[in-house]
Amino acid sequence: MKLYDCAIIGGGPAGLNAALVLGRARRSVVLFDDNKARNAVTLESHGFITRDGIKPEEFRRLAHTDMSKYPSVQLVRTKVVDMVKRGHSLFLIQTSAGDIFQARTIILAIGLKEKLPSITGITDYYGTSLFSCPYCDGWELRDKALAVISENESHRYSMVSTVYNWSKDLIVCTNGVGTFDGQQRAKLLSRGVRIFEQPIAALKGKNNRLQKIVFADGTEVARIGGFVTSNWYLPIRFAEKLGCQLNASGGLAIDDYGKTTVDHVYSAGDAATISPAQLIVAAAGGSKAAMSVNAALNHMDF
Ligand SMILES: Cc1cc2nc3c(=O)[nH]c(=O)nc-3n(C[C@H](O)[C@H](O)[C@H](O)COP(=O)(O)OP(=O)(O)OC[C@H]3O[C@@H](n4cnc5c(N)ncnc54)[C@H](O)[C@@H]3O)c2cc1C
Secondary structure: OOEEEEEEEOOOHHHHHHHHHHHHOOOOEEEEOOOOOHHHHOOOEOOOOOOOOEOHHHHHHHHHHHHOOOOOEEEEOOOEEEEEEEOOOEEEEEEOOOOEEEEEEEEEOOOOEEEOOOOOOHHHOEOOOEEOOHHHHOHHHOOOOEEEEOOOOOOHHHHHHHHOOOOOOEEEEOOOOOOOOHHHHHHHHHOOOEEEOOOEEEEEEEOOEEEEEEEOOOOEEEOOEEEEOOEEEOOOOHHHHHOOOEOOOOOEOOOOOOEOOOOOEEEOOHHHHOOOOOHHHHHHHHHHHHHHHHHHHHHHHO
């Protein structure tokens, strides 16, 4: 069975950039991806210099074209379901198809998954009218009638104050979960931000474009978009099974060069960083992790 220098799990910007750097370093790489990117719901991605406004699938197509110049990089479009470490630096990786691959090092670039506020139909608008990152999508929503929808008491006030930078026509909806303290409430009202603490019954719109929020008490407020705060989780558990520790935000703990707490296991992108979650940050993390992997392999082999 072939022994790869590195197996990268996840083909988003983090994993793709790691594969590019390792391919250019003449390393044999297998990149696994089951194509369930976090931003697949969006029409355009913003804030990546030279790629501002690019469609997520076009970003990946261009990345695959770049990678294809390096014959030692192999893309396997399938899900990794398990992984075990044998000895000092041998990993056995199992795919959902039942195939086993071997690698000397691992980069976990698996991204993260989100749990949106519990409102029926919210996914119809997530990525088209509702977003999670004002730096990614605030510009397109500037000066529009917006809502912050957040069931998260510790994050929603800061989300409101951030979104206020892009639009002053702002309401905040708790969907019936938690409240604001007196100081926050006074500040929000002084800024003209209306507070809706009753549950949301429905989001209404056309063609995935939000038009209004309907509350359980019958109140209706016209809104064309906004931002949500989500809960999130790592999509796989095998990182923890390998013994990788988590950081304070619940992502994989890494050092400045992408190394996890387990020898020869690295991580990059949203899975480790959690926030800020951006394509360019993920890609930079992938690049750093790849250089660390190459340095470790050089150290073992030289
Ligand atoms: C609605 C929305 C809009 C956004 N807009 C922007 C924007 O405009 N600009 C911006 O910079 N950022 C934006 N982001 C954030 C951006 O999408 C993420 O920061 C970025 O995708 C993280 O890259 P990543 O490589 O870490 O993870 P991902 O892009 O999520 O890629 C992870 C990949 O790993 C694969 N994977 C996971 N587990 C396995 C496994 N077990 N086996 C095989 N494959 C696996 C997944 O299928 C996926 O393809 C947005 C996010 C959302 C949710």
